[in-house]
Amino acid sequence: MKGKVYLVGAGPGDYKLITLKGLECIRKSDVIVYDRLANINYLKEAKKGCEFINVGKASSHHLLPQDQINRLIADKALEGKIVTRLKGGDPYVFGRGGEEGELLQAEGIDFEVVPGVTSAIGGLCYAGIPITHRDHASSFHVITGHLRKDGKENPEINWNALANMKGTLVFLMGVSNLKNISENLIREGMDKDTPVAFISWATRYNQRVVTATLEDAYEVATKEQVKPPTLIVVGTVVNLREKLNFFEKKPLFGKNIMVTRSRSQNSKLVERIMDLGGNPIEIPTIKIEKVENNTELENQIKNLKDYTYLVLTSKNGVDIFFDKLYEMGLDCRALANIKVCSIGSATSKAIAKRGIKADIVPSKAVGESLYDELKDIVTKEDKILIPRAKNARDFLVNKLNEISNVTEVITYESVMDDSKKDEAIKALEEGNLDYITFASSSTVKNFINLIGEDNKPKLSNTKIISIGKITTKTILDNGLEVYKESEKASIESMIEAMCN
Numbered sequence: 001m002k003g004k005v006y007l008v009g010a011g012p013g014d015y016k017l018i019t020l021k022g023l024e025c026i027r028k029s030d031v032i033v034y035d036r037l038a039n040i041n042y043l044k045e046a047k048k049g050c051e052f053i054n055v056g057k058a059s060s061h062h063l064l065p066q067d068q069i070n071r072l073i074a075d076k077a078l079e080g081k082i083v084t085r086l087k088g089g090d091p092y093v094f095g096r097g098g099e100e101g102e103l104l105q106a107e108g109i110d111f112e113v114v115p116g117v118t119s120a121i122g123g124l125c126y127a128g129i130p131i132t133h134r135d136h137a138s139s140f141h142v143i144t145g146h147l148r149k150d151g152k153e154n155p156e157i158n159w160n161a162l163a164n165m166k167g168t169l170v171f172l173m174g175v176s177n178l179k180n181i182s183e184n185l186i187r188e189g190m191d192k193d194t195p196v197a198f199i200s201w202a203t204r205y206n207q208r209v210v211t212a213t214l215e216d217a218y219e220v221a222t223k224e225q226v227k228p229p230t231l232i233v234v235g236t237v238v239n240l241r242e243k244l245n246f247f248e249k250k251p252l253f254g255k256n257i258m259v260t261r262s263r264s265q266n267s268k269l270v271e272r273i274m275d276l277g278g279n280p281i282e283i284p285t286i287k288i289e290k291v292e293n294n295t296e297l298e299n300q301i302k303n304l305k306d307y308t309y310l311v312l313t314s315k316n317g318v319d320i321f322f323d324k325l326y327e328m329g330l331d332c333r334a335l336a337n338i339k340v341c342s343i344g345s346a347t348s349k350a351i352a353k354r355g356i357k358a359d360i361v362p363s364k365a366v367g368e369s370l371y372d373e374l375k376d377i378v379t380k381e382d383k384i385l386i387p388r389a390k391n392a393r394d395f396l397v398n399k400l401n402e403i404s405n406v407t408e409v410i411t412y413e414s415v416m417d418d419s420k421k422d423e424a425i426k427a428l429e430e431g432n433l434d435y436i437t438f439a440s441s442s443t444v445k446n447f448i449n450l451i452g453e454d455n456k457p458k459l460s461n462t463k464i465i466s467i468g469k470i471t472t473k474t475i476l477d478n479g480l481e482v483y484k485e486s487e488k489a490s491i492e493s494m495i496e497a498m499c500n
Contacts, residue, residue: 003030003077005104007097009090009116010038012123014203015274018042022114030081033073037088037229066096070103077109090118094144094172118142120170123202123231127209128245129238131168136236139167145174145181145232163188168235175230179218185234186214195238198224199231205254205279207247211238250277251499258427258436258462260443262286262417269437269491276499281433283424285446287417288316297324297409300385304334307407309384311341311370312358313392318350320411321387332356343370345490365489366470367396378404387411393470416446424451428458435483435498439467439491441474448478456480465497 006025011017018039026032026042031051034043043052053072056063064072069085076083091097091113104111120142124131131140141162162169163185174181175198186192192215200208212220214234220226247253255278259269263284273280291297300307301324312318325334332355342348342358344365351358362369378384382404386397390413400406427433428451436459438444448456456479463483466472472485486493 001080002109003079003081003083005073005077005083005085005100005109005111006114007085007091007100007111008087008114009095009118010034010042010086010088011117012089012119012126012203013037013039013201014122014126015039015041017117017122017203019114019116022116025084025114026086028082029084031076031083032086033069033076033083034086035088038086042086066099070100073100074103074107074109077104077111078107087116088119089122090116093118093120093142119202119231120172123199124170124233124237126203126207126247127197127199127233128241128243128247129197129199129233130240130244131170131237133237133240136240137166137168139165140170141165141167142170142172143174145171145177159184160188163190168233168237171232171234173228174232175221175226175228178221178232181232182214182217190214190234194234195236197231197233197238197241198226199233200226201229202231203247205256205274205277209241209248211241247277253277255279255434255498256281256427256432257498258283258424258433260285260437260447261439262288262414269439269494272491272495276495281423281427283420283427283447283450284417285443285450286414286440288412289415290320290412291410294324294409294411297321297387297411298328300387300407300409301325301328301330301334304338304385306383307338307385308382309341309374309378310335310338311343311384311386311388311396312347312351313343313367313386313388313396315346315350316412317388318347318354322354324411341370341374343367345488345492365468367393367399371396371399374400375403380404383407385409389414414442416449418450421450425455428455428462431458431461433462435463435465437465437467437494437498438471438475439494441471444471444474444478444480465494467494 008022008025023045026045027047029046029050032046033053033055036056054063055069073083073085085100087095087097089095097113101111121131132138171181194214196212196214196217198210198221210220210224210226252273257273257278258281260283270280270282339359340356341360342351348358348361360373362373384400384404384406386406387409390410397406397408459480464475464480466475466482466485468486468489472482475482484497486497
């Protein structure tokens with residue numbers, strides 16, 4: 001049985017610049033063969049058990065030569081597997097996707113091509129350079145900047161035509177051949193003062209743009225140490241960069257930000273960091289382990305009619321409680337006569353997704369604040385159900401028990417996640433971190449345990465962002481300094497603290 005191959009364009013680098021169809025291919029693949037210019041975070045979208053094969057494809061340094069890549073994807077498909085060949089930019093814009101497709105066709109292997117945003121257009125856009133503009137260029141030409149293996153000029157490049165076409169020229173993979181490019185264009189009549197831009201790592205957090213003129217392009221690129229992967233743009237559209245440069249003005253552009261929440265909880269924070277131009281470095285310090293075969297929770301759900309209040313303190317607690325509710329054949333109507341209390345905006349949103357609006361939400365996302373809301377309204381006749389994490393703070397349960405009847409049910413446990421220990425220590429040693437975020441006391445404690453006391457001093461050069469007072473106290477108790485504390489205990493507030 002033959003499989004199928006998808007030749008997928010991953011776009012120029014920004015995580016969200018892949019197409020919906022491209023993402024769909026990644027999610028159903030058995031094998032993903034990827035280049036270094038494809039955003040590595042796409043691999044997180046793959047299904048469990050998917051095989052990942054890195055074929056490199058750096059300029060003049062391939063982990064596998066192209067003919068072996070062609071053979072690899074064909075062989076995997078002949079094993080009956082769904083293969084995604086994930087390529088930076090677009091498969092057919094100097095991506096050699098045509099060669100891969102030809103081999104697949106010759107061997108009778110079913111394949112599809114999924115176009116991607118080419119860096120020749122998307123990369124310029126993120127640098128504030130429109131590839132066409134009515135006042136500057138009504139055409140564009142995309143050219144490979146590679147020399148032939150024998151060092152000779154590409155015979156199909158008509159330098160005279162390029163120099164006199166009055167449109168935008170974009171050279172891909174041309175840094176090593178820059179001197180020849182600029183000399184040929186000037187020799188064939190292009191104005192030596194024509195603006196030139198070098199765009200390195202286009203659309204990514206570490207995007208770098210250097211401008212010059214055609215005459216001094218080689219000298220400037222050498223002085224500024226311009227390295228691949230870099231786009232070379234030639235044309236007066238480069239002069240629009242200062243007006244149209246939106247990407248590098250994003251508040252977190254170029255910032256390296258470590259995120260220490262659990263893998264299941266960090267998606268919103270990671271997404272917001274990327275949207276604002278930053279580079280999220282995911283170091284989960286917590287794993288959520290649900291209590292399996294939780295007969296105590298089942299018993300309390302059977303007796304929900306006896307309770308007058310339900311207190312939910314986290315998104316994890318909400319999801320586990322309602323999943324069990326549905327598993328037992330019930331839905332939100334089972335809470336018709338119960339007042340639902342929520343701690344934190346994320347908890348409230350999770351409850352709302354289950355079809356319920358929380359009755360009581362304290363202004364601050366801490367147990368003390370909820371107690372202040374409840375202490376004057378609950379009585380000895382009330383019964384309060386609190387399904388929550390093991391080893392959570394005792395304050396709320398103990399104080400409410402003094403004035404009412406509380407039943408606490410353990411539904412999950414937060415345990416240490418040490419899967420990214422080496423990456424965490426490496427990031428600290430490199431010294432390039434701008435911020436590290438802590439969204440709970442447990443993330444602080446676990447992170448310090450993860451890196452070890454010997455490495456704790458390396459945090460002194462990193463700005464620590466705390467989600468709230470309780471987390472701040474834990475940070476201070478561990479001998480660390482807090483750069484900023486969120487005004488509200490929410491992810492959005494943490495983002496604001498970094499942006500401001």
